[in-house]
Amino acid sequence: MKITTILLAAGALMLSATGSALGADAQHGKSLFESPALGGGTSGKSCLTCHENGRGFSPNTLSRKTYRVMDNPVANLAGVVNFCIEVALRGEAIPENGEEMNDLLAYLSVLIKNNSGKNQ
Numbered sequence: 001m002k003i004t005t006i007l008l009a010a011g012a013l014m015l016s017a018t019g020s021a022l023g024a025d026a027q028h029g030k031s032l033f034e035s036p037a038l039g040g041g042t043s044g045k046s047c048l049t050c051h052e053n054g055r056g057f058s059p060n061t062l063s064r065k066t067y068r069v070m071d072n073p074v075a076n077l078a079g080v081v082n083f084c085i086e087v088a089l090r091g092e093a094i095p096e097n098g099e100e101m102n103d104l105l106a107y108l109s110v111l112i113k114n115n116s117g118k119n120q
């Protein structure tokens with residue numbers, strides 16, 4: 001009985017510590033960013049392979065009205081991420097409003113903030 005209570009309390013602590021109560025989880029986004037398995041990728045590459053230290057990103061990456069990737073017009077940021085997943089990771093697009101996308105975008109914003117001015 002007591003052990004159950006302690007386990008429950010520990011579980012609740014862990015949940016709040018991961019920030020899942022705050023919505024998007026940038027820490028989880030970071031691990032997705034570094035994973036070649038994102039979207040079932042088959043090229044062995046991860047986002048990190050090409051975008052280490054935020055390479056290719058700029059402060060207006062998150063707010064641009066239109067995007068072009070490798071000369072292709074893309075409607076929005078989630079579309080760009082899926083473009084990179086399909087073309088660079090050779091995986092399948094992930095849902096644009098899903099948890100993985102939200103977490104990835106949350107991490108992108110942290111990454112860009114931490115590196116702004118360092119590499120354009």
Ligand code: HEC
Pocket residue numbers: 033038045046047048049050051056057058060061067068069070071077080081084085088089104
């Ligand atoms: C093989 C290299 C490669 C990989 C791997 C890759 N990208 Fe890209 N990414 C690019 C290139 C090239 C561009 C376009 C740069 C350009 O055309 O100016 C780009 C553009 C972007 C942009 C738009 C930046 C801007 O300011 O317009 C975002 C966001 C982005 N990638 C996110 C990701 C994410 C998230 C992943 C992992 C799922 C990823 N990329 C994996 C090469 C890559």
